[in-house]
Amino acid sequence: MKTNVRIFWLLTVFYALDAAAYGYWSYTAQGKVEIIGTAAIAMLVFLAGFIAFYLANTARKFIGPEDLPDANIEDGEAEVGFYSPWSWWPLMLGITGALAFASLALGWWLFFIAFPLALVAIIGFVFEYSRGQHAH
Secondary structure, eight states: HHHHHHHHHHHHHHHHHHHHHHHHHHHHSSOOHHHHHHHHHHHHHHHHHHHHHHHHHHHHHHHOOGTTTTGGGGGOOOOOOOOTTOHHHHHHHHHHHHHHHHHHHOOOHHHHHHHHHHHHHHHHHHTTTTTTTTTT
């Protein structure tokens, strides 16, 4: 985790230098600063800085096996979550999500088809253990 913190602090500095260089380059090329590109790169400074700050504060409270020099590979092996191997709902969520995003390119008519199907898939995924054979 400490390595991730260093990487994001490095990215913060890189984006700050990049935003300044882009602003200077656009000023010398056009005679004025290209505000949209400069602002977009400057927002990356804040994005990387926020992530680095959060990870730094979290790293103080949590020491994972990847931070210990004498840790073994199996020390980081833990149960991540539960996956039901027979469920078709993740496939339906993926398909309807892809259709919803494809509607940005193909037209809004596709969104009006994909969105209700996505709602059905989300409800089915959330409540698949609340009814039927595997209810508890």
